[in-house]
Amino acid sequence: MPSHRSDLLPETTRALRHRLATAQVSARAPSVAGAVVRDGGPVWREGWGSVDGESPGGDVQYRIGSITKTFVTVLVLRLRDEGRLALTDRLDEHLPGTTIGDATIGDLLAHTAGLAAEPPGPWWERSPGTLRPELGDVLQEDPRVFVPGHRFHYSNPGFAILGALVERLRGEAWTEVLTREILEPLGMKRTGLRPSPPHASGWAVHPWADVLLPEPAQDYGPMGPAGELWSTADDLARFAVFLLDGDERVLTAGSREQMRFPSSAPEATAWDSSYGLGTQLLRRGARLLSGHTGSVPGFVASIWVSHDDGLGAVLLANTTSGLPVGTVAADLLELVADREPRIPPPWQPLAEVDPAVLELAGPWYWGPAAHVLRPLADGGLELGPLSPGSGRGARFRPSGNGSWIGLNGYYAGERLTVKRDATGAATHLDVGTFVFTRHPYDPSAPIPGGVDPAGWRPSTGPHA
Incomplete structure (x- = not known):
């Protein structure tokens, strides 16, 4: 079912297809679509299962859930790079009127503001956004479950607040800002708030029988920045290239690097994972991956990049549960990294030197x-x-x-x-x-505490 010319060895392509296929079959997912990028573009892309009777191609839209948070993070960091805000600023300096005005913007990005994981009311991803029409409706009556800044606690309402912050400072809907500042420069024409054909439908798979139940595709209202976007394997591949190689039109290199630096302590039981600014971090052996997973009813998604390997991988599926999407996407990346390690560019002398x-x-x-x-x-x-x-x-x-x-x-x-x-x-x-x-404990340099005037000596004698 290949849908893209591979730039990999046939053995590697077969191993990728096998991993994709076994993931789809073992999870009984209606469809999966995956891609691997290297050197500025995709080197492999494939679908397994079917959407509307056909194997999903790179242009089929799936909901990407919390990967949306990484896009919102880029929008916030752009504001920081422009001098419009600092990560240490209190929220109420830029978005007054919430009950968490003392939270810092950096803590909201890193999920260390102590906020509850979910908004009040029924399961927000399966209920209409009209139940929470105003921004204040996304916060619990007592919105904090931990002291701010003390520990990581994943919070969907925190990113709803960050989306509202972008809207306040830009003066327009966060999705319009997203389109202008990220999607258009990166050529991501099939990413947005609403799907258009071809797109997958979201399904729940019965745990004990091979039958399906359609999941509702709700409009999330103010909770949209936490996980409402739709995208494709091709578009997420473009975003993976951006995370790897950057694009100064979208974000400075320094801010992009900061996104993958751990910003919170990992859970005591999960020392192989952490969280940066709007990105999840995963250590697999000596390899560090950064990106994000996503999950909403009917869909799971993942995007990982390894800067040391110069590789990125994405995976999309239309099933509510049962597919360990982050693990499978990491497996795809590692299959290429281990079988076809990065070939370094030729060494060249410096063009000029001071x-x-x-x-x-x-x-x-x-x-x-x-x-x-x-x-x-x-x-x-x-x-x-x-x-x-x-x-x-x-x-x-x-x-x-x-x-x-x-x-x-x-x-x-x-x-x-x-x-x-x-x-x-x-x-x-x-x-x-x-x-x-230039020399060990050089006596001519201002060594703190000074250097014994007798200098270095053998191990025998009066000073030994």
Whole structure:
């Protein structure tokens, strides 16, 4: 049932088809559609089962549930990048009138605002949005179940509030903002609030018999930003490429990277998973995946990307339960990653280099621990221990004023500054107050606590 030319080995394509087919059969899902992307586009796409009597192609719409939250996150981060808000701002600075005005925008994005998981009233995904016509109707009378900022607790109403925040600051419906700022630039023409043919119908599968029950496709009203969007395998593949490679028209590289940085502690029983800003994080062995799963009555969906592998995978199905969509999508990604590992681009020398930066290349010492500093092609620096596990490493981006800002690890957000003598020669590095010198405990550098004037000595003698 292939519906897309594969750029993979035949053995890999067959393994992907087998995983997709066994998932559809074991879950007894009416249909599934999957795709894998690499190098800016899809390398595999296939459907199994049927929609209206045909194998689902890449343009068949499915509801994607909570993947909607990742789109809303991009809209909020765009506002942050424009200077319209900060993640540390209280909600009521920009959206007054709610009962959670002291919640920060960052906590809402990371599900750490302590809000209840669901809105009041009947099961919101199976009831009409007219039951909650106003924004205040999405919050419980006592909306908090935990102290804000103390722990992760997934909250659908929190993203309803964030969608209203976008509408308040943009002055138009969040879906109109979404179309203009994300969907149109990325070419996602089959993603939106309402389906159009061809689209799958949502079904519940009887647990003990091979029969189906149609699920209602409700309009969620103010709860829409929590999970109302429809999309396709082709469109989600485009979004996976964006999450991997970026698009400055849509979001800055720094904000895109921040989305996949853990923003909350994982549950005590789930140390292999966490949550970033509007993204779920999943560790499978040494591989870190970021993306989101989605589930609403009649549909499940997942999108994962692995930046280290340069791969993304999406999966869509029209069944309420029984298909572990996040696991299967991760399996699709790993099948390609393990069978056809990423081939690195050819090494090339730097096109240009600042002599003052080139001077910094080579060994530096934090006390007696040897580190190596390397200038990077993007103007950044990489500092890491010479022996794995013997020190802290990080990448740094230039800040524009002769210093660099840490991007990851212990030194994330910390500043690397080069200290020079009267001749302009680099004497030491200050990395978040830690001193790195050209020689172990160089006495000419301002080592905190000083350096014993007797210097290094053998293990025998009066000082041993």
